[in-house]
Amino acid sequence: MTALLIIVAAIAMAWILAYHRRSAPLWTACFAIGLGLVTAYSGWSRTLIVVLWVVLATLALFFNPTPVRRLLLGMPLLGLFRRILPQVSQTEQEALDAGTVWWDGELFSGRPDWAKLLAYPRPTLSAEERAFLGGPVEELCGMVNDWQITHELQDLPPHVWQYIKDRGFLGMIIPKRYGGLGFSALAHSEVVMKLSTRSGTVAVSVMVPNSLGPAELLLHYGTEEQKNHYLPRLAKGLEMPCFALTSPEAGSDAGAIPDFGIVCRGQWEGREVLGIRLTWEKRYITLGPVATLLGLAFRLYDPDGILGGEKNLGITLALIPTKTPGVHIGRRHLPLNQAFMNGPNWGKDVFVPMDCVIGGLAYVGQGWKMLVNCLAAGRSISLPAASTASAKMGALTTGAYGRVRQQFRLSVGRFEGVEEAIARIGGNAYIMEAARVMTAGAIDLGEKPSVISAIVKYHLTERGRQLIIDAMDVHAGKGICMGPSNYLARAYQAAPVAITVEGANILTRTMIIFGQGAIRGHPYVLKEIEATKERNLRKALADFDAAFFGHVAFVASNKARALWMGLTGARFVQAPGDRHTRRYYQQLTRLSSAFAFTADIAMFVLGGALKRRERLSARLGDILSNLYLASCALKRYEDDGRQEDDLPFLHWALADTLWRIEEAFHGFFENLPNRVVAWQLRWLMFPRGREFGPPRDRLGAQVVGLLLAPGPARERLTRGAYIPQAENEPVAILEAALRAVIAAEPIGAKIRQARDTGAISGRYADDMVEEACAKGVITQEEKAAMDRAKNLRRKAIMVDDFPKDLGKTEIYQTTEPVTFEALRRSAAAGKA
Ligand SMILES: Cc1cc2nc3c(=O)[nH]c(=O)nc-3n(C[C@H](O)[C@H](O)[C@H](O)COP(=O)(O)OP(=O)(O)OC[C@H]3O[C@@H](n4cnc5c(N)ncnc54)[C@H](O)[C@@H]3O)c2cc1C
Numbered sequence: 001m002t003a004l005l006i007i008v009a010a011i012a013m014a015w016i017l018a019y020h021r022r023s024a025p026l027w028t029a030c031f032a033i034g035l036g037l038v039t040a041y042s043g044w045s046r047t048l049i050v051v052l053w054v055v056l057a058t059l060a061l062f063f064n065p066t067p068v069r070r071l072l073l074g075m076p077l078l079g080l081f082r083r084i085l086p087q088v089s090q091t092e093q094e095a096l097d098a099g100t101v102w103w104d105g106e107l108f109s110g111r112p113d114w115a116k117l118l119a120y121p122r123p124t125l126s127a128e129e130r131a132f133l134g135g136p137v138e139e140l141c142g143m144v145n146d147w148q149i150t151h152e153l154q155d156l157p158p159h160v161w162q163y164i165k166d167r168g169f170l171g172m173i174i175p176k177r178y179g180g181l182g183f184s185a186l187a188h189s190e191v192v193m194k195l196s197t198r199s200g201t202v203a204v205s206v207m208v209p210n211s212l213g214p215a216e217l218l219l220h221y222g223t224e225e226q227k228n229h230y231l232p233r234l235a236k237g238l239e240m241p242c243f244a245l246t247s248p249e250a251g252s253d254a255g256a257i258p259d260f261g262i263v264c265r266g267q268w269e270g271r272e273v274l275g276i277r278l279t280w281e282k283r284y285i286t287l288g289p290v291a292t293l294l295g296l297a298f299r300l301y302d303p304d305g306i307l308g309g310e311k312n313l314g315i316t317l318a319l320i321p322t323k324t325p326g327v328h329i330g331r332r333h334l335p336l337n338q339a340f341m342n343g344p345n346w347g348k349d350v351f352v353p354m355d356c357v358i359g360g361l362a363y364v365g366q367g368w369k370m371l372v373n374c375l376a377a378g379r380s381i382s383l384p385a386a387s388t389a390s391a392k393m394g395a396l397t398t399g400a401y402g403r404v405r406q407q408f409r410l411s412v413g414r415f416e417g418v419e420e421a422i423a424r425i426g427g428n429a430y431i432m433e434a435a436r437v438m439t440a441g442a443i444d445l446g447e448k449p450s451v452i453s454a455i456v457k458y459h460l461t462e463r464g465r466q467l468i469i470d471a472m473d474v475h476a477g478k479g480i481c482m483g484p485s486n487y488l489a490r491a492y493q494a495a496p497v498a499i500t501v502e503g504a505n506i507l508t509r510t511m512i513i514f515g516q517g518a519i520r521g522h523p524y525v526l527k528e529i530e531a532t533k534e535r536n537l538r539k540a541l542a543d544f545d546a547a548f549f550g551h552v553a554f555v556a557s558n559k560a561r562a563l564w565m566g567l568t569g570a571r572f573v574q575a576p577g578d579r580h581t582r583r584y585y586q587q588l589t590r591l592s593s594a595f596a597f598t599a600d601i602a603m604f605v606l607g608g609a610l611k612r613r614e615r616l617s618a619r620l621g622d623i624l625s626n627l628y629l630a631s632c633a634l635k636r637y638e639d640d641g642r643q644e645d646d647l648p649f650l651h652w653a654l655a656d657t658l659w660r661i662e663e664a665f666h667g668f669f670e671n672l673p674n675r676v677v678a679w680q681l682r683w684l685m686f687p688r689g690r691e692f693g694p695p696r697d698r699l700g701a702q703v704v705g706l707l708l709a710p711g712p713a714r715e716r717l718t719r720g721a722y723i724p725q726a727e728n729e730p731v732a733i734l735e736a737a738l739r740a741v742i743a744a745e746p747i748g749a750k751i752r753q754a755r756d757t758g759a760i761s762g763r764y765a766d767d768m769v770e771e772a773c774a775k776g777v778i779t780q781e782e783k784a785a786m787d788r789a790k791n792l793r794r795k796a797i798m799v800d801d802f803p804k805d806l807g808k809t810e811i812y813q814t815t816e817p818v819t820f821e822a823l824r825r826s827a828a829a830g831k832a
Contacts, residue, residue: 045296100376100448110596125190209240222359223360259298273353276590285342289331298316311365328346383461400708404738422474422704450516483802485730555601581650588658622664723735
């Protein structure tokens with residue numbers, strides 16, 4: 001009995017020490033004290049006591065950072081790791097080295113420090129940035145007509161291009177000292193978002209020069225001369241930039257570009273200079289057809305050793321004026337009817353001086369590193385902002401349309417089937433905005449969160465795609481018939497563009513998020529890899545010893561934590577938050593431990609093969625991503641001042657992310673090839689079986705309630721969107737119809753009641769209104785409100801129709817051949 005008690009006490013002590021991640025010396029001290037007590041009071045045989053002390057001393061020797069451990073365990077393990085660690089290519093290594101680890105590191109730790117999350121300052125705009133959003137951005141939104149841009153002109157009208165350039169839209173990331181606006185990441189994101197709620201084409205035309213491209217690269221790597229020359233010109237739109245990486249044979253595998261340059265001497269402006277002879281073929285290049293400055297990625301070779309070093313110098317980036325002889329700016333692509341400029345370009349044996357290399361000779365061959373280092377900022381801002389814009393407009397218009405549109409004498413948004421779609425819209429819009437703002441805030445804190453940027457790129461574009469599909473489904477025919485009144489269809493068309501660019505989504509999910517996260521975000525893996533590369537044996541051994549045994553303790557701790565929290569439903573975990581949110585913090589802490597443990601086991605069992613088992617890696621990435629999105633939603637709730645009205649959105653967001661996390665875990669367990677390990681993992685991580693489920697129907701109905709009527713929660717959900725006020729604007733009509741329909745509802749109820757009691761007899765709605773007014777059931781004002789609701793509802797549900805030639809003759813109104821030039825001229829004349 002005593003023996004059993006002692007064993008149970010020892011296990012409990014080990015569990016507590018592991019759970020709290022206590023140091024090896026503390027473990028040693030605790031067990032030494034315990035064994036001392038056993039020695040003094042247990043009455044066990046002297047031989048057994050001596051054996052136990054010997055076992056403890058031996059374990060202490062190996063669990064503490066002693067020279068013996070280093071020699072007997074560390075040395076052979078270091079040799080083993082050097083042999084078995086998968087080879088990392090140079091491009092992979094550069095991607096791994098790029099950027100910073102931020103909140104993703106906490107989620108990987110198995111014990112996220114929620115106080116840290118809540119202490120991150122709430123991202124805010126400066127007065128100047130707010131003025132820009134309320135001034136030029138609002139004005140630009142007001143001056144554009146997306147139907148004219150995408151259907152009639154297939155370009156921005158000239159006066160819009162000019163306004164964009166004159167007001168500095170193309171230089172938001174360029175500091176003021178170079179004539180740019182020097183905006184924060186949040187402001188940049190807000191501008192792109194607001195523009196996207198009005199016109200995707202305008203937003204992309206503004207977004208691209210502010211994302212990864214010439215300006216960003218110059219800011220980080222340009223020589224002073226290059227910065228002083230180009231940045232002021234880019235800021236004012238005197239140069240139109242594009243950045244060309246993708247070629248027909250190298251899309252996702254961008255590191256494999258075949259485009260090349262040869263170091264040589266050649267003639268430039270009448271002088272012989274050192275330069276590069278370039279040959280390339282690029283496609284899909286945004287702003288390419290109108291660019292004056294081509295950012296080009298190519299492989300540089302120095303076969304004659306002119307630079308005195310390697311012959312294959314690696315990927316290099318250059319800025320080439322498009323007027324350079326031999327540069328061919330081809331025609332245009334038409335990406336899903338979006339009218340932003342996009343096209344191919346190429347050149348053969350085009351000579352440019354060495355000064356064209358961004359950063360000059362010092363950065364020759366450094367192109368890949370430069371790109372991946374700069375990728376995080378743009379990827380964290382542009383597409384998340386554009387996707388969130390669709391989400392906001394989808395939520396705003398679908399909520400209104402769901403109320404205004406009636407079938408079977410009921411607003412369609414009240415039908416349970418439609419409710420399911422609208423609830424998803426509300427919940428997704430809340431999550432997306434939360435992640436957009438928190439991630440932009442990270443950039444403003446000086447982070448370059450490479451893994452998080454991949455998470456928001458993938459998950460916001462995917463949720464955005466689902467959201468716009470739901471919005472289209474609810475709008476049905478109204479969403480499908482194209483024309484100036486259709487405020488959804490272009491965003492629906494554009495969704496796959498966001499999915500494809502800046503790293504196509506399948507690749508981002510399956511290779512990047514966990515593939516990069518497991519090494520970057522994990523507290524020990526990168527340190528272990530770096531130790532194996534260290535040439536100084538003494539240092540390698542010390543580093544490896546600390547990393548490897550730290551890792552072992554980390555795994556043990558996560559196992560103890562995940563199992564305990566799984567058994568207890570994480571109810572004893574210390575957590576911040578209020579009565580609505582505390583449980584979520586507890587559950588996320590538990591799932592973070594389970595994730596950290598499962599990730600380690602996956603790496604241990606699969607080793608280098610995990611890289612190729614993309615579907616397994618993707619599921620681990622899904623867990624990490626949803627932990628991040630859930631954190632963002634909780635942070636938003638706090639930053640917004642714990643708005644009670646928003647709770648249905650928050651609960652939906654957390655229910656959805658927790659459920660997806662659990663699904664991803666089970667998908668992983670079900671597909672792990674080692675079935676014994678899979679079975680154990682499932683039991684250890686989810687000892688009580690499945691616990692989470694998709695958001696409940698009743699919760700969905702509450703979310704829908706918030707979207708089907710104007711109110712503070714709906715306003716907060718759609719804040720930052722451009723909501724036109726002019727009476728003929730389709731979205732303004734819909735909003736007016738929503739208000740009018742709501743105002744008319746009690747009047748309609750009064751009329752129906754009068755009909756039911758026989759006070760009025762009219763069979764048709766219009767007759768009843770007349771009769772009710774005539775018989776004094778409703779007042780003249782109430783009749784006017786009914787008429788107004790009827791008229792606005794009719795306007796809101798109508799779609800465009802066109803002459804049989806789809807209005808071509810009417811649109812173009814020109815006897816000249818229809819060319820873009822002619823169209824631009826006619827648009828400019830229209831403006832004048
Ligand atoms: C409208 C538009 C604008 C663009 N603008 C620019 C620009 O300005 N500059 C520029 O340089 N490029 C630009 N691009 C190119 C863009 O970055 C590429 O389209 C993108 O990298 C994908 O390349 P791809 O289309 O050739 O697809 P592919 O590489 O052919 O991929 C096909 C599919 O395979 C998947 N896949 C590929 N490899 C893997 C893998 N290892 N694991 C899992 N899945 C994988 C991809 O996810 C994708 O689903 C633009 C593209 C478009 C469509």
